[in-house]
Amino acid sequence: MPLRAALFDLDGTLVDSLADIAAAMNHSLAHHGLPTHPTSAYSHFVGEGVMELARRAASGGDEALHTSLLTVYRAYYAEHLFDQTVVFPGLLPLLAELDREGVKLAVLSNKSDGFTKKLVKGLMPDVPFAAVYGERPGIPRKPDPTAALALAQELGVAPGDCAFVGDTSVDMDTARGAGMVSVGVTWGFRGVEELRAHGAQALATTAEELGAALRGVRAGG
Template sequence: MQYKAAIFDLDGTLIDSLADLADSANEMLTSYGYPTHDIDKYRYFVGNGSRKLIERCLPADKAADSAFVDEALAKYKECYDRNLTHKTACYDGIMDMLQTLQARNIPLGICTNKHQSAADIIVAKLFPKDMFVSVIGDCKDLPRKPDPKKVLLIAAKMGVKPEEVA
C-alpha cells in the first residue's frame, strides 16, 4: 500500500529539543538550590510528559510531594517558555525528507503532546510556513497520545482515511 499522507511526532522525531528541556529543568532545580543533571541523564527523564520529567529530576523526597511537584512544574514551564528554541533544531536529514514528501504531494502533519502554543512557536521557527497541514499539540479539548483522536482529526483535515496515513 502506498501512503497518501504522513503524520509525525515532534520531539525526538523531527526535532532534538533535549538541550532546551534539560537547560530549563536545570534552571528550575538551581532556583531551589538543588543539584542539576548532565544532559545525558535527561535522555532517561523525558518521554512521558513534563510532570514526569520534573518528578524524575527532583530529589526523591521532593518528587514524592505532589504539591511541590506542581510548584516546580509551573516554574519549569516558565523557564521552558523562555528557552523553547535556543538549542532546539531539526535532526539531520529531516528537512530534506519533509521537502521530498512535499514534492510528491504528500500532506504532512504533526501530532504532539507538547503544549499547543509551544509546538506552534517551535514549528514556526524551524520549518517553512505552510509545510504542515495541521499541528495539533496538547489542549483541553482533545486527549493526549496515544489516544488516536488527534491523529484522526489531522487525517480528516488532510482528506485521507486513517489507513492511508504513515
C-alpha cells in the same frame, strides 16, 4: 495506494531539543533546591507530557511540587527554547520532497501546544504542515490514539493511509492504536530495541532511510 499522509512527533523526531529541555528543567530543579540531572537522563524523562517530565525529574514529590516546577520551567523554556534546538540533519529537504509528492504533513506532539507551534514555526517556517498540534486540554496525550485519529480526519485521510513517525514507544503505540503505519527513527531519544518492541513496521537511521521507508511502505502493509 502509497501513504497519503505522514504524522510526525516533534522532540527527538523532527528536532533535537533535549539540551534546551534539560536546561530549563534543571533551572527549575535548582530553583527549588532539588538535584539536577545530566542532559542524557532527560532522554528517558520526556515523551509523556510535561507533568510526567516534572515528576520524573523530581524523582517523586507531590502534585503541588510538580506544578511549581512547571511554572518555573515554562517561564525559563519560553525564553530559551531556541538556544540549542535544531532540526535533525536532512529532514527539511525530505519534508519538501514529500510535500511535492503530494503527501500531507502534520505534527502531533505531547509537548505543550504553544511550544510545539512556536518551535515548528521558528525552525521549519517553509514546511507546509497541514496541522500542528501539541498537548491540549481535554484531549488525551499519546499513546491514546484519539488525537491521531482526529488529525487524520482533519486531513481527510483514512488512518490506514497515514504513517506515524516517531522515536519512542509512545509514538509506536500511538500508531498501532490508531491503525496507522508505525515508522521509528533511531536518531532520537530512545533506541532501536524499544521501537522494535513496540511494533515499529519500519526503522530509519537517516533522513534518506526515512524517505525510503515512507515511499516504500504501503497502507496496511
